[in-house]
Amino acid sequence: MNPHEDEILGKAYDSRLARRLLTYLKPYRRIAGAAVLLTLAASAVQLVGPYLTKIAIDSYILRRDLSGLNILALLFIAFLLLQFVLAYVQNYMMNWMGQKIMYDLRMEIYCHLQRLEIAFFDRNPVGRLMTRITSDVDVLNDLFASGVITIFGDIFTLAGIVVVIFAMNSKLALVTFSVIPFLFLATVLFKIKVRQSYRRVRTAIARINAFLQENITGMSVTQLFVQEKRKFTQFDGRNEEHRAANQQSIFYYAVFYPLAELIGAVAIALIIWYGGSEVLSGSITIGTLVAFIQYSDRFYKPISDLSEKFNTLQGAMASSERIFKLLDTPVRLLNPASARLPKAVRGAIEFRDVSFQYKENEPVLKHVSFSLSAGEKIAIVGATGSGKSTIINLLNRFYDVTEGSIFIDGIDVRDMPLDLLRRSIGIVLQDVFLFSGTIAENIHLHNPEIGESQIECAARIVNADRIIEKCSDHFQHRLNERGSSLSAGERQLLSFARCLAYNPAILVLDEATSNIDTETEILIRDGLNKLMRDRTAIIIAHRLSTIQNCDRIIVLHRGEIREIGSHQDLLKRRGIYYKLYQLQYKEQLGATGTNGS
Template sequence: MNAEVHEEQALGKAYDARLMRRLMAYVRPYRKSAALALLLIISSSALSVLPPYLTKVAIDRFIQNGDLAGLNLIAFLYIVTLAAVFILSFGQTWVMNVMGQKIMFDMRTEIFGHLQKLDVAFFDRNPVGRLMTRVTTDVDALNELFTAGVISVIGDVFTLAGIVAVLFMMNYRLALVIFSVLPLLFVITFLFKIKVRGSFRRVRTAVARINAFLQENLSGTAVVQAFVQEKKQFSRFEKINREHLDANLQSIFYYALFYPLLELVGALAVALIIWYGGLQVFAGTLSLGALVAFIQYSDRFFRPISDLSEKYTILQSAMASSERIFKLLDTAPAIESPSHTTPRRVVRGDIEFRHVSFEYKPGVPVLRDVSFHVGQGETVALVGATGAGKSTIISLLSRFYDVTEGQILVDGADVRDYRLTELRRSIGVVLQDVFLFSGSIAQNIRLGNERISDEQIRRASQIVNADSFITRLERGYDTRAGERGSSLSVGQKQLLAFARALAHDPKILVLDEATSSIDTETELLIRDALERLLRDRTSIVIAHRLSTVQKADRIIVLHRGQVREMGTHQELLRLRGIYWRLFQLQYKDQLLPAPVTP
C-alpha cells in the first residue's frame, strides 16, 4: 500500500518534453481539429484586444466632439466584436472538448487492450485499484490538459502579446507603469507554486490512502461484520478522511489567498495607472480615452496571467499522470504467443511435464523437478497439502506463467509454441473461486463465444444438473447473475462453472478443487455426470476430498513442490506413505472400530 501511495502522490515536472511528444502522438489523428481550434483561439485572442481600443476611439474622437454618427458606428463595431469573440470562443471550446473526448476514448481503449495482454503475474503485483486509477483519474487529468491546457495557453500568450503591443503603441511610459508590478506578481506566484505543490502532494497521498482503505475494507465487509469490527474500521476511516480534509483545507487556504492577491496586484496597477495617467492627462500628453483604455487593458492583462497559474497546475498534474500511464503501457507482457506464423492445434490433449521447476519469486521454488504424463483421455488427480503446488501446475499448463526450468508439452509440442488463444481455448478450467460476470446466466456460460447455441448451453447445464435450478429462477437462463454472481449460492456458481467448461467442449478439462465448495447433496448429483464427462477427455482433477479422485486413472501426490508418490488409489494405499496418511486423516471416523455395546 505504501508503494502505491508514493506513486499516486508524485506530481512530476511542470513540463517534460519527452512525455509531451508522446502525448502529442494522440493528437495526430485529430490534427485538423487541433489546427482549427488553434486558429479559432488565435482569432478570438486577437479580437478580444480590440474593445478597449474602440473605447479609446469613442471617447477621444466622437464623445468629446459630439459626433453621434461616429459613436453609433463604434458601438456597432463593439457589439460585432463581442459577438465574434463569443462565436469563436464557443467554436474553439466545442472543438477542443470533442477532440479531448476522442483522445480519451483512444487512450482508455489502448490501456484496456494492453491490460488484457499482460500476464497474470503482473496483476499479482499491481492492485486493481491502482490500475483503475490509470484508466479513470489519470486519463481525466490528461483530458484537462488537452481541453483547457495546451491550446488555451497559446491563446493566453497571444492575448498577452497583443495587449503589450497595443499598450506600447499607445504610451510606452504608462505601459512600463503596469509592468512595474510584475516583479511582485512573480514573487507571489513563485511562493504559491512552492506551497501548493506540497499541499497537492498531501491531497494526493490522502486520496490514495482513502482509495486503498475503501478497496480493502469493502472487499472484506463480511469479515469486518463477522468479527464486529465496524466501529474500529470506522475510526480508521475517519482518521484517514480527516487527513484528506485537512490537506484539502490547506490547499483551499492557499488558493483563497493567491487569487485575491492577484486581484490586489491588479488593483495596485490600476491605481498607478489612474495616478500617473491622470498626471499625463493634466499635462496634455495623454488623452482621456487612452487612460480609460489602459485601465481596461490592465484588467485584461492580469486575467491571462491568473489563468496561466491555474494551467501550470493542470500541466503539472497531467505530466505526472502521463508518466504513470506510459509506465503501464511500456510494461511488456511476460507471456506472449510465439512469433512464428505456423499455427498449432491441440488434437489429442496429451500432456507431459518434463523436469518442471517454477518460482513466483526468485529464490523461492514452488515446484521442483516435477515430471509426469497424462495420456489422451486419461484422468489424473493431483493431491497434497495446501501450498504443495497443485494450482501452480494448472496455471503453468494454461501458460498464465512460464516455467523457470523444464518443459510442458501438449501433444508433444512445448506450450510456448502454441498461440495463447489456441492453447487456452483447448483447456476448460473450473477454478476454485468461480468468477461470474454481472450478465445473464446464459452469457456467463457462453462467455462471448457466439458459436455456442442456446441448445448447447441447456444441454451442458443438464449434464451437470444445473438446468434444474436455472429453470426455477424467475427469468431462467436470462436471469442476471449479479456482480461476481452475488445472486447465486456457492454451489450454484460451481455448477455454472461446470456448465461453462462443458459448453466450450475443450480437449483438456481441469477441475481445480472444483468440488471442495459444493455440499454433499450437490456433489452426489454431479459425480455420475463427471465420470461420463471425464471418460473421453484428458482431465486433471484437484480436490481436497479424496472421494472425488479415487476413480482416477492415476493419482499424483505433491509435497512441498515435488512429486512424492504416483499410482492408483489402491497402489498408493498399499505404499502407506503421504497419500495413505491423508486418507487416514479424512476418513478416520469411518475407519475407527465401532464402539462395543454393553
C-alpha cells in the same frame, strides 16, 4: 504496497514525458491546430471591447453623435456574437479531443493489462490498476482539454494587449507596463510558495489517510488494550500538522490576492496621473485614458492563468509517469515466434522434469514428471501447499516453467500459439469466478462463436438447466457481482456449463471443497462425469467418488510426486495415499452412508 505512492508529486515538467504525451495528440493534430487558431482568434476578439469603448467615448459621445453610437453598438454586438461562436467551437473541439485521447489511453492501458502475465497481477493489487485507468487518465484530461492549448491563448492575450496599447500611445503604454514586472514577480513567488505549502498539505493528508487506514483496521486492538487516548493524541498531531500546513497556504493566498490588486491599482494611479496630464495637454483623448484603464484590468487574468496551468501540468506529469510506467511493463509471456500447430489437439500431456518457483529459492514443484495419453483421466491429491494448483497454472501457461518442459501432443506448450493452447484446455477453478452480467454471458464469455443452442445444450448436459429454470428470465437472468445470489454448488454447475460450451480436448478441474447440499452434490457429480467424458482430464480431487472415477492417481507432497498409480495399486502400497484415504475419505464414505446419498 506503498500507500504514499500516489501522493508523490513529480517534476512540473519533464521533456521526455511531455514528448510522449504529445504523441497522443498526433492523430488529432488537425483538430488541435484548428483549436489553436480558434483560441487565438477568440483572444483577439476579446481585446476589441475596450477599444470600441474608446471610440464610443472619443468619436461619438464627446462629439454628441447619436447615430454613430447606434452603429457602434451594432458592431459591438456583432463582435460579441463572433466571440461567442469562436469560443464555443474552440471549447467543444478541445474537450472532444481531450475525451478522444482519454478513450485511446484507456483502451491502450486495458489492452496492455490483458497481455501482461498472471504474475503481474499477483504483485499489483487490482485497486491500484483501476486508479491508473480511471483517476490518472482523468487528470490527463484536464491537460488536453483545457491546459495545453489555452496556454497559447493566454500568451496571445498578453501580447495582444501590449500591441494594442502601444499602438494607442507608446509613452502611456510604457508607464502602464512599468508595473508588469512586479506583477510577474509577485505571481511567480506566490506560485513557488503555494506549491511548497501544497506539497506540505498533500503530505499531511497522506499521513492522515495512512493513519486512518491502519487505525480503523486495528481499532479492536486499540480498544482491547485501552489505548484510545494515546491513539487520539497521535491522530491529533497529524490533524494539527494538516491544519498548520493549510493555515500557511491561507497566508500566502491572503497576501497575494490583495497584492495583485494593489499592483493593479498602482497601474491605474499611474494612468490617471500621467495620462491625465496628457489629456489636459491634449496629446491623448479621454477615451484612450478609459481604454487604458480597462486594458490594465486585463493583465492579471492571463498571468494568473498561466501559473494555474502550471499546476495542471504538474499533476499531469505525475499521472502520466505512473501510466507510462504501467504501459512500459514488458509483456513477458509471448506467443512463440514460430508457432507449431498440431492438426487437432488430441490431448496427450507430458510433464518432463518440471520445476517451478514463484519466488527465488522457494521451489513449489521439484522435478515433476508424468504423462497422460489422450482421453486418460488422472487425479492429483495432496495437502494444501503441495503444489497441486501450480500444475494447472503451468499447463495453460499462466506461468512458464522454471525448468523442464510440458508437452501437449508432443509439442512444447511454449511453442504453441497461446490462444490455441488455452482453447484446448478447459479450466474449472475451485473458486468459481462469475462476472456481473446475464447467465448466458457468463457461459459464452462474449465469445461470438458460441451460439444460443450451444449454451443451452451445455447447460442441460451438466445439469445447470435446473438452476437456470429457477431464475426469472432464464438465460437472460442477470447475476450480481461474483454471482453472489447463487449458492456455491450452483456456481459450480454454471462453470461446468461454461467449460463444456467451449468443448476443450483437455479438462483441468480444481474440485470445490466447500460444503454443498446433497441434492446439488448429486447434480454436480453427475455433471462432472459427463464433462469428463471423451476428454483428457487432470483433476485436483477432494472427493473420493471423483478420485475413483479416474484412471490413475498422483500423490503430490511438498512439490514432489510421491506415488502414482490406480486406486487399488496405491491402497495396496499402504503409503501416503493409503493414509490420506484413511484420514479423509473414510469419513466421506461414512457420511454418505449415514446420509443415504
